[in-house]
Amino acid sequence: MKNFEIAIVGAGLAGQIAAIALARSGRTVALVAPKTDKTDKRTTALMDQSIRFLDRLGLWSKVEPSAAKLSTMQIIDGTDRLLRAPTVAFRSSEIGLPAFGWNMPNEALLSVLSDAVAQENNITAVEGTVETVEIGKHDTTLTLADGEQISASFLIGADGRKSKVRDAAEIGVRTWSYPQTALVLNFAHTRPHSNVSTEFHTPTGPFTQVPLGGDRSSLVWVVTPEQAAELTALPLQDLSRRVEERMQSMLGTVTVEDNVQTWPLSSMTAHRFGKGRVALVGEAGHGFPPIGAQGLNLSLRDIIVLTELLGTLTGGPIPADAGSKFDRRRRADVISRSLSVDLLNRSLLSSLLPMQMARAAGLHVLSSVGPLRGIVMREGIEPGRGLKALPSLLVGSLRRSWNE
Secondary structure: OOOEEEEOOOOOHHHHHHHHHHHHHHHHHHEEEOOOOOOOEEEEEEHHHHHHHHEEEEEEHHHHHEEEEOEEEEEEEOOOOOOOOOOEEEEEEHHHOOOEEEEEHHHHHHHHHHHHHHOOOOEEEOOOOOOEEEEOOEEEEEEEEEEEEEEEEEEEOOOOOOHHHHOOOOOEEEEEEEEEEEEEEEEOOOOOOOOOOOOOOOOOOOEEEEOOOOOOEEEEEEHHHHHHHHHHOOHHHHHHHHHHHHHOOOOOEEOHHHHHHEEEEEEEOOOOOOEEEEOHHHHEEEOOOOOOHHHHHHHHHHHHHHHHHHHOOOOOOOOHHHHHHHHHHHHHHHHHHHHHHHHHHHHHHHOHHHHHHHHHHHHHHHHHHHHHHHHHHHHOOOOOHHHHHHHHHHHHHHHHHHHO
């Protein structure tokens, strides 16, 4: 049996980043996952906090050439309802940043991560499928399909929504679904995006364009399942025309690229995010619709906290309650983000006038009150950052009032 300080099940984006971060904190790590030849054509938008974390790990300089800045994020009401909200533009320059974050192809990010994993002395990549997980008082044991066994003092589940690690830890989940499907694709356009991301709020959900390198963008278009089936059945030329019409030709002529994908929308939150010698990161602990660029950013905050908890203990044994401490540290952030994404999505679907009024009024306030918009932007890229800036923003507002 091979022994490690930490075993991570799952080698997607969250699993590989967790392995690199914990290995560089001094822990010996086993990264366990079956071999896959699947190509991921999706893209990921990482906010400033996540970029800074990748930079500390020495990864960002290798990813940056494949990424595009997100310097402005604008929301346009495309609902055609009686109460329509104004267009709101969030500019990173308002909060002293060159960009809120960067958007990059998952394929490029995975390539950089796999190279870093292969070069890290403290990581042992174990190719195989986990059959059974045993969680004891002093250690955890993984048994693979070929009979190989791995022992670790601490176990991290990065194995997705159907997590075997979560099931073995007897952690339940709350799940719910939406009457929506996300159409995910990349497209070229004849006008430059100028590092502007545009989110149209439509009666079926968000239509979100995010810049890629060159004159290209990624798109998440949330529609009904019936509309998704109709759109994916179209020839690419016709689908390109539909995307261009929905965007009001803001980026000129649109050419949709191959590999259009659809994802039924649902959300999931584990009852706990850690327990004893186990922690859950990424979609093993939480999953929700691709709205507001929250998914991997939330997962990276899982990893940041886990590295703080386990990395500071390098050289000593991992406490038996490390997973429970992780759960307490992550609960507020995960639950608040899950609720905010859920509320935004439901507000677009709701035909109730009070809900429409609240949504329109909220965007009106954000459009007209600069300090509040700044707080929202800071909170969007890093929880607590906006609240920390509140005193200085209030002082600045008072000074401007006195000077006037």
